[in-house]
Amino acid sequence: MAKRNVKLKWTLLATYMLIGIVPLLIMTQVALSSMQSYFVEERKKELLQQANIISGHISISDYMYDEVKAVLFDYDINQTSKESGYRIIVLDKTGVVVNDSNKTEEGKTYFLPEIVDALNNKDVAKVEDNDTIHAAVFIVDDRSNCIGVVLVCGSISDIAENVDAIRHTLFNIILLLVIIVIISNTVFTWWFTNPLNRTIDVIKKMSEGHFDQRIPVNDFLHTELAELAESSNNMAEKLDQIETNRQEFVSNVSHELKTPLSSIKVLSDSILIQDPDTVPKEMYVEFLRDINSEVDRMTAIINDLLTLSRMNRQEVELQPVEINMGDMVGDIVKRLQPIAEKNNVTLSFDKIRTVTAEVEETKISLAVSNLIENGIKYNVDGGKVDVTLDADNQNVFITVADTGVGIADEEINKIFDRFYRVDKNRDRETGGTGLGLAIAKSAVLMHNGSIKVSSKENEGTTFVITIPVKQG
Numbered sequence: 001m002a003k004r005n006v007k008l009k010w011t012l013l014a015t016y017m018l019i020g021i022v023p024l025l026i027m028t029q030v031a032l033s034s035m036q037s038y039f040v041e042e043r044k045k046e047l048l049q050q051a052n053i054i055s056g057h058i059s060i061s062d063y064m065y066d067e068v069k070a071v072l073f074d075y076d077i078n079q080t081s082k083e084s085g086y087r088i089i090v091l092d093k094t095g096v097v098v099n100d101s102n103k104t105e106e107g108k109t110y111f112l113p114e115i116v117d118a119l120n121n122k123d124v125a126k127v128e129d130n131d132t133i134h135a136a137v138f139i140v141d142d143r144s145n146c147i148g149v150v151l152v153c154g155s156i157s158d159i160a161e162n163v164d165a166i167r168h169t170l171f172n173i174i175l176l177l178v179i180i181v182i183i184s185n186t187v188f189t190w191w192f193t194n195p196l197n198r199t200i201d202v203i204k205k206m207s208e209g210h211f212d213q214r215i216p217v218n219d220f221l222h223t224e225l226a227e228l229a230e231s232s233n234n235m236a237e238k239l240d241q242i243e244t245n246r247q248e249f250v251s252n253v254s255h256e257l258k259t260p261l262s263s264i265k266v267l268s269d270s271i272l273i274q275d276p277d278t279v280p281k282e283m284y285v286e287f288l289r290d291i292n293s294e295v296d297r298m299t300a301i302i303n304d305l306l307t308l309s310r311m312n313r314q315e316v317e318l319q320p321v322e323i324n325m326g327d328m329v330g331d332i333v334k335r336l337q338p339i340a341e342k343n344n345v346t347l348s349f350d351k352i353r354t355v356t357a358e359v360e361e362t363k364i365s366l367a368v369s370n371l372i373e374n375g376i377k378y379n380v381d382g383g384k385v386d387v388t389l390d391a392d393n394q395n396v397f398i399t400v401a402d403t404g405v406g407i408a409d410e411e412i413n414k415i416f417d418r419f420y421r422v423d424k425n426r427d428r429e430t431g432g433t434g435l436g437l438a439i440a441k442s443a444v445l446m447h448n449g450s451i452k453v454s455s456k457e458n459e460g461t462t463f464v465i466t467i468p469v470k471q472g
């Protein structure tokens with residue numbers, strides 16, 4: 001058997017992780033990055049707004065051209081930067097820094113892409129590599145000509161820090177969830193696997209031949225597992241039964257064969273101890289005749305056993321053919337008529353309906369012959385055996401009713417058992433092997449039919465075979 005090494009525990013854990021934790025991780029990541037983008041966009045708007053205010057203020061105050069207002073310009077820029085917390089740089093239309101709230105860049109020329117855009121009358125806000133946003137807005141004179149650019153620079157490191165803090169908290173929560181999942185998985189798996197392991201242990205013992213083992217189904221919580229255990233118990237019971245039957249069968253066969261063998265031994269011994277010169281020839285003949293009849297008996301038993309084993313071989317499929325049942329039963333009755341006459345029994349056949357059925361003729365013939373032969377064998381002098389054939393839309397009914405010795409109520413359930421005989425001595429005289437009814441039953445069951453018996457002691461017995469007209 002191929003060994004599979006993945007334990008249920010790990011499969012369940014992987015499943016929980018896959019459907020519980022992984023989507024949670026992805027969702028968290030997506031939510032956090034959307035949150036970050038949102039805050040950055042808001043910050044850009046804020047910076048652009050700020051830049052616009054300053055640009056408007058510069059236009060109105062005429063700071064760019066009026067040298068006298070340079071101090072005021074400086075003061076305004078410094079004050080606004082201090083209040084907003086942003087660095088403010090003002091450039092003229094040639095890209096030269098005319099004012100810087102940090103005072104480090106004045107006089108330098110800046111040609112950042114956002115400044116070029118703003119000089120072309122396009123306000124822009126851009127995130128730079130060093131966690132800052134540059135918002136550039138153009139300044140116009142009273143004739144709406146672009147005379148410079150306001151560049152407002154603000155940091156976004158606070159946004160990243162806040163989002164990181166939220167991320168940290170969420171990941172801690174997820175970690176806690178992972179721990180809870182692992183613990184609950186261990187508990188759940190134990191709930192599943194404990195009864196499963198117990199079932200497996202018992203099944204292993206059963207496979208070693210301990211069919212008396214049973215799984216304690218009542219302890220199981222889950223219906224499916226309890227059903228599995230119950231099915232295993234039923235299987236064990238069946239195996240137990242099969243084993244008992246097998247042992248019984250072997251002992252029955254041995255016993256049945258031993259009886260004629262012992263007779264042969266006794267007969268041959270008793271001839272051998274005689275003085276051959278004094279023993280008359282008739283005595284030899286008589287002994288040999290007895291030995292011969294014991295051999296016949298053994299042959300009959302072995303033949304019946306072979307028939308039964310052929311019937312019970314599951315791999316042999318039934319090969320049903322459409323048969324005229326009236327003709328089939330009629331032939332059997334005709335064949336058995338001489339035996340009936342010899343036993344002084346009247347054998348009759350009544351065909352109520354003409355019917356064909358899908359059957360394997362040899363098997364069903366054997367079943368019907370066995371029933372009729374029994375009806376003749378277990379009859380009384382001058383008795384009757386009536387065979388009737390009837391049918392409805394679905395089934396054929398073959399009834400064999402005799403006026404013979406009958407079967408006692410306590411015996412009737414056992415007569416289909418192999419080697420069962422009501423009266424062992426009488427049956428030895430009649431040559432019965434105790435296998436005829438077992439063979440008949442097997443044949444009928446193979447055709448999905450049934451065989452029923454009703455009987456009254458000293459009045460007679462009736463067997464009814466029911467077979468479906470169509471197989472399958």
Ligand code: ADP
Nearest residue numbers: 374375378415421422432433434435436437461
């Ligand atoms: P056997 O070879 O002994 O006839 P069967 O299996 O055919 O074996 O029958 C089993 C036993 O059932 C018989 O030994 C007999 O005691 C009883 N039995 C079967 N058929 C009849 C019947 N028609 N009337 C009375 N007893 C019967």
